Amino acid sequence: MSQAIVFVHLFNDCSGSPKVLAQVATALSGKGIRTEMLTSSWGDGPLRGIADTERTVFYRRSENRYITLFFDILSQLHLFFDCLRYLRVDAVFYINTMRPTGAMLAAKLMGKVVVCHIHETSIKPLLFKKLLRSVVSLCASKVVFVSDYLRKVEGFGVDDERVIYNAIAKSLKPKRDKQSAFGVLMACSLKTYKGIFEFLNVASALREDQCIQFTLVLNAEADEINEFFQDVEVLGNVRLLPRQTDMSSFYADASLVLNLSKPDEWVETFGLTLLEAFSFGVPVIAPEVGGPTEVVREGMDGYLMDSSRVAEIAEKIQEVAHDRSEWERLSLNAAKRADDFKLSVFDQRVTSLMSAKLRAL
Structure with a gap:
């Protein structure tokens, strides 16, 4: 009987969850077990070129909710029947997010070990979330949060x-030679619950301050962004950019990173952009609920503020932008905080998670 770890993720884009799965797959490679990656051909994310074998699964998105639902049903059916090929393989299924239900059900039917890596909580509608949760509860042998x-x-x-x-791949030394402009960066999906309009409102509140410039990098194509903002006024102190495959230069140029997700619509369960900012010695402002409270130390490497407090956020940005010593203190602490999330620690914990199965194989 052949042996494998089968990683499953639906949409291979540049968001946080595929980045984390790529790290998991890298940590478990070279253990004497074949690794296989099942993901969509749609998307330009980090899940290519990692596993020994790659298989494409059907996945599409649409602005129409009914078409999206139809595509989702098709993708789960495709996943279910495609995964049945592992009936005679001694395989562990590593499922990323709650959504690949077809793979979970097929693995359960075949009596395979199922590990679920959970990233999300704000799933709507509630009935859909209950369905996903019931599948995870039925199928999972191990769950990672x-x-x-x-x-x-x-x-x-x-x-x-x-x-x-x-985790982050590496920590970089903070840049001390920041330019005269104080760069405020936010990277997020093209969704209103991510605080896009709050970001624009903060920028508007500081439009008279020539020293502060705003950059919004959206996980979307240029035509999607143009359509979204066609009736929205974007001031001259804001730069809008489409999806980027490498965000390094943006973090390196930033002085402050924002995460303005609206907790009543979308609770951040971790906030990978915060950790990426820390790795460049960049302090942050993040929501005061959810995962960011476990990452950001209030007043040390950033601030925890509700995105609805636009005036207060703008005031805090201006305060830090014009106090060099305060920014340097936050920056140094941010770089030190990044060391708490080293990739080596992540690799050890992932290997420990799978250790019993790895020994058996």
Whole structure:
């Protein structure tokens, strides 16, 4: 009987969850077990070129909710029947997010070990979320959460549930030669619940301050962005950019990174952009609920503020932008905080998670 770890993720884009799965797959490679990656051909994310074998699964998105639902049903059916090929393979299924239900059900039917890596909590509608949760509860042998907050609100009652914080590949020394302009960066999906309009409102509040410039990098194509903002006034102190395959230069040029997700619509369960900012010695402003509270130390490497407090956020940005010593203190602390999320620690925890199965194989 052949042996494999099968990684499953639906949409291979540049968001946080595929980045984390790429790190998991890298950590488990070279262990003497064949690795296989099942993901969509749609998307230009980080899941290519990691596993020994790659298989494409059907996945599409649409602005029409009914078409999206139809595509989702098709993708789950495709996943279910495609995964049945592993009936005679001694395989562990590593499922990323709650959504690949077809793979979970097929693995359960075949009697395989199922590990679910959970990143999300804000799934709508509620009935859909309940369906996803029921499949995870039925199929999962092990569950990994990206934060303790997520474990507490989404626990499934599985015997082996643990928290493995996301990690960054490396920490870089803070840049001390920041230009005269104070760069405020936010990178997020093209969704209103990510605080896009709050970001524009903060920029508008500081439009008279020539020293502060804003950059918004959206996980979308240029035509999608143009359509979204066609009736929205974007001031001259804001730069809008489409999806980027490498964000390094943006973090390197930033002085402050924002995460303005609206907690009443979308609770951040970790906030990988915060950690990426820390790796460049960039302080942050993030929501005061959810996973960011486990990453950001209030007043040390950033601030925890509700995105609805636009005036207060703008005031805090201006305060830090014009106090060089305060920015340097935050920056140094941010770089030190990044060391708490080293990739080596992540690799060790992922390997420990799979150790019993790895020994058996």
